Amino acid sequence: MDIDEFKKHGHRLVDWMAEYMGSVGKLPVRSQVKPGQITDLLQEKPPKKGESMDSILEDFETNILPGVTHWQHPKFFAYFPANSSPPSVLAEMLTATLGAQCMMWQTSPAATEMETRIMEWLSEMIGLPNNFSGVIQDSASSATLCALLTAREKITGWAVNKSGFNAENSKLIVYTSEEAHSSTEKGAKIAGFGRDNIRFIRTDSQFGMCADTLRAQILSDLEQGAVPTCVVASIGTTGVGAVDPIRKIASVCEEFDLFLHVDAAWAGSAMILPEQKAMADGVELADSIVINPHKWLLTNFDCSAHFVKDPEALVRTLTILPEYLKNNESENIIDYRDWSIPLGRRFRALKLWFVIRYYGVEGLQEIIRKHIKLASQVEEWINRSSNFELVTPRSLSLINFRFLPEHNGKFLDIDELNLKLLNELNDSGSVYFTQNRVRGDFVIRWSIGQTNTELRHVEDAWIQVQKIASSLN
Ligand SMILES: *Cc1c(COP(=O)(O)O)cnc(C)c1O
Numbered sequence: 081m082d083i084d085e086f087k088k089h090g091h092r093l094v095d096w097m098a099e100y101m102g103s104v105g106k107l108p109v110r111s112q113v114k115p116g117q118i119t120d121l122l123q124e125k126p127p128k129k130g131e132s133m134d135s136i137l138e139d140f141e142t143n144i145l146p147g148v149t150h151w152q153h154p155k156f157f158a159y160f161p162a163n164s165s166p167p168s169v170l171a172e173m174l175t176a177t178l179g180a181q182c183m184m185w186q187t188s189p190a191a192t193e194m195e196t197r198i199m200e201w202l203s204e205m206i207g208l209p210n211n212f213s214g215v216i217q218d219s220a221s222s223a224t225l226c227a228l229l230t231a232r233e234k235i236t237g238w239a240v241n242k243s244g245f246n247a248e249n250s251k252l253i254v255y256t257s258e259e260a261h262s263s264t265e266k267g268a269k270i271a272g273f274g275r276d277n278i279r280f281i282r283t284d285s286q287f288g289m290c291a292d293t294l295r296a297q298i299l300s301d302l303e304q305g306a307v308p309t310c311v312v313a314s315i316g317t318t319g320v321g322a323v324d325p326i327r328k329i330a331s332v333c334e335e336f337d338l339f340l341h342v343d344a345a346w347a348g349s350a351m352i353l354p355e356q357k358a359m360a361d362g363v364e365l366a367d368s369i370v371i372n373p374h375k376w377l378l379t380n381f382d383c384s385a386h387f388v389k390d391p392e393a394l395v396r397t398l399t400i401l402p403e404y405l406k407n408n409e410s411e412n413i414i415d416y417r418d419w420s421i422p423l424g425r426r427f428r429a430l431k432l433w434f435v436i437r438y439y440g441v442e443g444l445q446e447i448i449r450k451h452i453k454l455a456s457q458v459e460e461w462i463n464r465s466s467n468f469e470l471v472t473p474r475s476l477s478l479i480n481f482r483f484l485p486e487h488n489g490k491f492l493d494i495d496e497l498n499l500k501l502l503n504e505l506n507d508s509g510s511v512y513f514t515q516n517r518v519r520g521d522f523v524i525r526w527s528i529g530q531t532n533t534e535l536r537h538v539e540d541a542w543i544q545v546q547k548i549a550s551s552l553n
Pocket residue numbers: 160218219220221222261263314316317318343344345346372384
């Protein structure tokens with residue numbers, strides 16, 4: 081493709097992108113296709129000869145787009161948001177254009193130095209003290225895995241890295257709560273701890289980890305000759321948005337010399353609000369923290385901010401230095417390839433730099449505050465309604481609720497009734513919610529956080545929830 085042709089299609093595409101951003105609210109939120117429907121529309125064999133951009137774009141619009149679930153739809157209330165913003169999209173265009181592979185300082189000094197600076201910004205924004213160093217990982221899952229690996233190596237004096245597991249270090253224990261995200265279990269499996277060596281600590285009535293139970297479990301493991309190694313605590317669990325008591329957990333970790341990693345993948349973005357800082361009380365005592373700007377900070381997926389207190393331990397855990405990666409620079413440079421699992425790295429700092437500069441800290445605070453306010457409005461509606469119940473206390477912009485009709489007609493099984501309600505809502509295409517189980521009960525999870533979600537979107541959704549619910553009963 082020559083430059084003139086690129087320009088022509090580029091301008092057309094930017095027009096398409098702007099049009100999409102303005103009208104995505106009219107599309108079905110959750111794709112309504114059936115499994116295999118898109119496969120059938122994709123050519124079975126790669127084309128021998130190149131095709132025109134016109135025909136590629138036309139196929140994209142007519143065949144592919146219907147198979148896309150629109151995460152940037154203002155009535156996307158499923159999972160957690162993976163929100164985005166125009167400045168972030170523009171930065172991604174530049175990142176793609178530069179096509180730089182930023183594995184080390186030398187392969188793109190600006191990417192490395194901007195990453196360091198932007199992580200300093202973010203650290204200050206969420207209120208961490210300045211003894212943390214940051215790195216951008218591809219996902220919270222990777223950050224948690226890196227933390228688990230560091231904990232494993234620290235406690236064994238880097239022996240597993242050298243010789244693998246043996247009889248003495250085969251019983252390293254990881255502690256997390258029964259509400260923790262599955263990435264902790266996955267990370268512990270990958271890092272070789274073994275599923276049997278993960279302790280899922282009981283949670284209290286607010287779904288936070290019981291620090292006393294944690295302590296008792298550590299004592300019992302020590303008695304059995306096991307080696308307590310790491311605690312993964314959460315600020316904002318995925319199911320109900322629970323917050324573990326970080327300060328209490330940190331003091332248990334200190335008592336037994338355990339590594340503490342804090343998973344604040346979603347709720348961490350709200351730590352930029354002074355009025356929400358209480359939930360992070362004690363976070364400065366952690367060894368490692370992850371928050372996902374790609375969830376709730378207007379930055380396109382993927383961009384996960386990982387802060388560590390002892391970067392040397394992380395680097396010592398992950399470093400490798402074959403001849404072909406050696407450089408002849410001074411000692412004072414950072415090679416982020418040694419801070420994460422993949423060697424190759426995208427220029428991820430750029431989009432976060434665009435976003436923070438464009439909105440400013442106050443602009444970002446306003447948007448997150450707006451989402452929390454919308455959720456508290458929904459909370460009020462649910463509390464006022466005699467046919468719906470808030471199943472867990474609202475956490476920031478996350479709500480778990482269910483239909484619990486005063487006069488239960490046809491349906492005696494409330495779980496079944498709510499599953500039907502959820503399916504009908506999502507099949508309608510105008511909203512998208514996901515499900516959860518809370519202490520055994522099937523509930524609907526309403527998570528607010530798409531950049532452009534406004535009061536009218538949650539009002540519409542609430543009207544629809546009530547309408548479909550009453551038609552079912
Ligand atoms: C979303 C989420 C994760 C996983 O995030 P990825 O970046 O997709 O790996 C981990 N922990 C919590 C609490 C989450 O909400």
